[in-house]
Amino acid sequence: xxxxxxxxxxxxxxPLQLSLIGRAQEKGLLDLGVHDLxxxxxxxxxxxxxxPYGGGAGMVxxxxxxxxxxxxxxxxxxxxxxxxHARPPAAPVLIxxxxxxxxxxxxxxxxxxxxEHLVFACGRYEGxxxxxxxxxxxxxxxxxxxxxDYVLNGGEVAVMxxxxxxxxxxxxxxxxxxxxxxxxxxxxxxEYPVYTKPAEWRxxxxxxxxxxxxxxxxxxxxxxxRLRRTARVRPDLLAALPxxxxxxxxxxxxxxxxxxxxxxxxx
Ligand code: 6GU
Numbered sequence: 001x002x003x004x005x006x007x008x009x010x011x012x013x014x015p016l017q018l019s020l021i022g023r024a025q026e027k028g029l030l031d032l033g034v035h036d037l038x039x040x041x042x043x044x045x046x047x048x049x050x051x052p053y054g055g056g057a058g059m060v061x062x063x064x065x066x067x068x069x070x071x072x073x074x075x076x077x078x079x080x081x082x083x084x085h086a087r088p089p090a091a092p093v094l095i096x097x098x099x100x101x102x103x104x105x106x107x108x109x110x111x112x113x114x115x116e117h118l119v120f121a122c123g124r125y126e127g128x129x130x131x132x133x134x135x136x137x138x139x140x141x142x143x144x145x146x147x148x149d150y151v152l153n154g155g156e157v158a159v160m161x162x163x164x165x166x167x168x169x170x171x172x173x174x175x176x177x178x179x180x181x182x183x184x185x186x187x188x189x190x191e192y193p194v195y196t197k198p199a200e201w202r203x204x205x206x207x208x209x210x211x212x213x214x215x216x217x218x219x220x221x222x223x224x225x226r227l228r229r230t231a232r233v234r235p236d237l238l239a240a241l242p243x244x245x246x247x248x249x250x251x252x253x254x255x256x257x258x259x260x261x262x263x264x265x266x267x
Pocket of ligand 1: 151
């Protein structure tokens with residue numbers, strides 16, 4: 001997979017050279033290019049922003065440097081307008097991090113991990129002149145993406161979040177791909193709690209079932225913990241589960257939880 005990141009703070013993205021992503025690059029699974037948007041300015045001050053038409057606070061990123069930068073990273077294929085139905089599957093995806101975008105989820109990470117070329121355009125200030133987005137949409141698949149309901153100063157940190165979530169899904173990046181299967185958000189339930197030695201620590205014991213050696217009981221306990229944890233902290237995830245994910249036992253576990261809560265409720 002090829003990844004390009006455009007930013008006025010390219011050094012902000014240097015942690016991407018470390019750890020998992022760094023090793024994936026060394027293994028040739030990932031080809032990452034981080035570019036300074038100011039390389040495509042032509043004035044002495046390397047200006048990337050200007051005042052907003054219509055007035056208001058803050059500054060807006062100028063379209064010209066973005067146009068030239070995107071010509072460069074999208075390549076020759078980006079020169080002619082291409083209708084969305086005629087775009088080849090290898091067409092790049094332009095991801096524009098923005099608190100005004102669709103919310104990035106594990107499903108988004110999976111979709112993007114299946115593509116060959118991702119380009120991230122990090123905005124700062126009040127955002128990028130919207131004509132850049134409209135122009136790019138004629139040449140690439142453009143997605144404005146938010147990483148959650150809060151505001152960051154720029155897209156760089158959001159890009160690090162997205163790249164980490166996407167890269168770890170690429171074949172060969174994670175040593176043991178089975179560790180991906182039972183993760184939070186892969187099947188709509190949160191993960192079960194985990195324990196290691198010693199069996200007793202500072203007066204706290206490991207749940208005895210985990211020491212029983214009964215694999216069936218352990219699996220059932222873990223599933224129950226996932227259900228209880230999800231019901232407690234993320235009832236929205238439980239409500240969104242597709243029909244058929246919960247069996248009769250699951251439903252009994254959840255019903256027991258509701259009864260417990262009613263018994264302990266005040267009044
Ligand atoms: Cl992607 N960018 C910015 N600037 N703020 C955000 C965000 C992105 N996602 C949540 N907040």
